[in-house]
Amino acid sequence: MSAKDLSSHAQSDLNKDILKNSERKEHLTFIGLSLPAILAILIVVFLPIFWLSSLSFYSSSGDLSSENYARIFNSSLYLKTFFVTFQISISVTLICILLGYPLCYWLTRLPNKWSAILMVFVLVPFWTSVLVRTYAWLVLLQRNGVINSALISLGIIEEPLQLAHNLTGSIIGMVHIMLPFLVLPLYAAMRNIDMDLVRAAKGLGCSPRSAFWRVFFPMSMPGLFAGVVLVFILSLGFYVTPALLGGGRVQMLAQRIESTITVYSNWGAASALGVVLLIISLAMIWLMHRAFGLDKLFMR
């Protein structure tokens, strides 16, 4: 071994401490930069949730009790609210799938230029206030609104249809508002599907229909799942549209929470409802995840 080899051997710790220091500094900078955001999330999101859920365990007289939860499961009024909430959320989600899936499929088949233009049509309502859109539906759907008068003048119906101030009106309005939430993730997922896969399936003997169901549809499942979860969870806690288009006859969970606080000032009962809604939402995501075996699909 030459002298040079020996010396380089002895100095294999060259700059070791300096490099270690610079690595630690980089870590600290990273933590320092993300700390404000972490704190903000803790204070703005987790603290209120924690505080709210702790409220639900106190009775109106201030004692620690489970009466708020007992009331939810014993009162038929509350149970009916839960039933209506699920009925609307499931209907809205299903209708969104039926409308949104073919729309997305069609958009992905179009040349880029056209699909970009059509995406704007999906997004413009998305950027308009929910309140404005809901009132617009009220104008269209009410007893002597545009749709009813058009149908009567065409002689299709004699009596105006009851489209607003009921379940139907709430669902129509909510589908309109929820559709972009399904379309956006689904369209992104479909765009990423390698069309060579569909071509390969056809080359291997699949008819166009079978290639769609065996290859394209399973590949679009992660996007569909993301959209369905968004729409369903948002629907569970939706307030404005059912409150206006339901005409007071449709009571969803969010409205019940609102009236519990504004009318009865019962914070304990309201927060118990909120906690149950949160638990149901998480349970739904977990159930859907299990049912569709999504861990399998997300693996690429």
Added chain:
Amino acid sequence: MKSTVQSLPISLTDLSKHYGLVKALDKVSLDIAAGEFLTLLGPSGSGKTTLLMALAGFVRPDSGSIIFGENEMITTPPHKRGLGMVFQSYALFPFMTAAENVEFPLKIRGISKAEQRIRAERALETVQLQGFGDRRINQLSGGQRQRVALARAMVFEPRIILMDEPLSALDKKLREHMQIELKALHDKLDATIVYVTHDQREALTMSDRIAVFNNGRIEQIETPERLYRRPNSFFVADFIGESVSVPVEVSSNIAKIQGLSLKTNLPILSGRGGYKLIIRPELLQLTSNKVPKTSNDLSGHVHDIIYQGDSVLVIINCELTGLINARIPANRVGQKGIPSKGEWVGVALHPEDTIIVPEQVS
């Protein structure tokens, strides 16, 4: 996996396809023999992939005829053409295991579950992937994915297999290994293979015949050796192999550079445009003596010497032609013959190796 089915010949007549003003295919006619390994070679945009996609049924031609065996296929949808196809991206289904991918075409054909498994296993064995059936696609390396794609394309014993640059995503070493394997596989299978590539070396290695594409037309279709040694145009000579080209004058079948006539034993094909002498580095003979009278004399001074591992490239400044390259093998005999920079060196080009081509085929 020798099968009872017979490979099919393919006959194309006047196949044309336009994309706007671009002629992707310009009246291409081509006969492919049953069991042949035919490569479509050309630069990107030359029409080779369009032709393959038309064969598969994914591109609808404007006019022409595609016949497999006896049957006209021009309007037959892809799933009824019964072809095996290997894509550049492999196109393996990511939500299935390797074995499920290979079983897929059998499943579509309604073959029993038990037989599906046996045949898929046998196909995976053929591509040396026994025991990999349960792996997910993302657990396989590029080379293994390539093999699964091959197994899937041949498991249902198609009589024609189409391959679209299947090796282009692999690294050089693996690619060269797979070329030899694919060739061996073709000998085992009874299938006509149509293979698309832009890699001329790959085409030379594997093919029975090569069709060279340029601007939507077939420039030349020949066996690899004839294509390399007897190109019919400057495009083919330039695209295949390494070469330096020098313009020459041709009149009454005699080629001249600066008034000096070239000796050649090869026919000078007629064509459009001027003529060019094609000088391939490995065809030049370096000597310290005078060049024999029977060969063409391209002697000059050594301009530069480049060591390339397997060989040494000697760049010579020839008075007649300008800079030309000569290749010397890097073995002991070759090493001895390496001249030094600036030295005068004799360069002989044998009349058998003197290739003169027209600019374009007529």
